[in-house]
Amino acid sequence: MLFISKKAKVSGSIEGEAVVLGPSEVGGGSVIGNNVVIGxxxxxxxxQVPNASFLEYDAASSGAKVGPRCIVRSNSTIYEGSSLEEAVELGHGVLVREKCEIGAGARIGTFAVVDGSVCIGSRCSIQTGVYLPPGTVVGSDVFMGPYVTVTNDRYPPSPKTSGVVIESGAVIGSRAVLIAGIRVGSGAVVGAGALVTRDVPPGDVVLGVPARRVMGRDEYDRKQKDFISLK
Known part of the structure; x- marks a missing residue:
């Protein structure tokens, strides 16, 4: 059943049985897919809700913001207090928990989980199945391959958590694991399947379990250019 709160401000297109709760905002030119929940x-x-219903949830929700020209594909959920800036795209079944900020032009792949109090910069490409726990900070123009896992607890389960910081321009390969509290420097590259247990300096390329430096970003970029030019 389509449900749009009377408190919501919706300028975009709402498809199928989407739900927009509380004082949520959907900017002009945005497309909200079937079975999406916003807010x-x-x-x-x-x-605290006595009866689980859209009306009760609507009354409880403080709303979420979806900026102009966004695409939120079917079965995605955006919790209250989260914000998507202009031209953000979410794949199918993406979960964005509360108090997340996603910068303009970012793309979040199908079944990714942005698990609360996460900040993602502009123009990031975060692929299918990536997990970002609370406290993660991702700079602008970061690429994260499919099924990257970021953690925030070195000795789980623990009441003390420590977020990972991924600086602008970094590349994180598919199925890499980043251990709580580390920092991946600007322009650094983490190879596919790597286990990163300590900080990666800006511009370093690391591989392996545990991850170790194998080259600098300049050499990586040359190898990439040579590979692209192969016929």
Missing amino acids: YPIRRKIL
């Missing part, structure tokens, strides 16, 4: 309330509020 889903946090756990504490859900537990």
Whole structure:
């Protein structure tokens, strides 16, 4: 059932049985797919709702923001307090928990999880199945391959968490694992399947388990250029 809150400000296109709760905003030119939920309330509020219904959730929600010219594909959920800036694209079944900020032009792949209090910069490409836990900070123009896992707890389960910082222009290969509290420097490259247990300096290329430096970004870029030129 399509449900759009009377408190919401919707300028974009809403498809099928989407749900827009509370004072959520959907900017002009945006497309919201079937079964998308925008403004889903946090756990504490859900537990206080006497009857689980759109009307109760609508009353509880503080809303979310979807900027202009965004695409939110089917079965994605955006929690209250989160914000998508202009021209963000979400794949199918993406989960964006509360208090997340996603910068203009970022693309988040199918079944990715942005798990609360995460900041993602502009023009990032975050591929299918990536997991970003609370406290993760991702700079602008970052590429993250499919099924990258970022962690925030060195000794789980622990009440003390420590977010990972990925600086602008970094590249994280498919199925790499980043351990809590590390920093990946600007322009650094983490190879596919690497286990990163310590900081990666800007411009370094690391591979392996545990990850070790194998070259600099200049050499990586030359190898990439040579590979692209092969016929």
